[in-house]
Amino acid sequence: MSQNSTCPVCGAPTQASTRPFCSQRCADIDLGRWFSGQYRIPGPPADEENLEKPEINDER
Ligand SMILES: [Zn+2]
Known part of the structure; x- marks a missing residue:
């Protein structure tokens, strides 16, 4: 059975x-999916995502 892994x-x-x-x-x-998935922390509503990240305009 283990040989039939996909x-x-x-x-x-x-x-x-x-x-x-x-x-x-x-x-x-x-692996990339895992990392990208970790950025989306389940729990708080999606709207709060904007509140948590203040607008940082780091102009370089
Ligand atoms: Zn594959």
């Missing part, structure tokens, strides 16, 4: 060297 990113057969993904590329994609 990549959670694209669904291709998993490679042993890059489990649980089919390739390093998909591993990176999944």
Whole structure:
């Protein structure tokens, strides 16, 4: 059963060297999803997101 694993990113057969993904590329994609997902902290309403971040115009 474990040999029939598929990549959670694209669904291709998993490679042993890059489990649980089919390739390093998909591993990176999944990692990126994790990081981007962590930026969206569940809980406060979306409107408060603007209040939490004051307008910082850092003109360089
Ligand atoms: Zn994949």
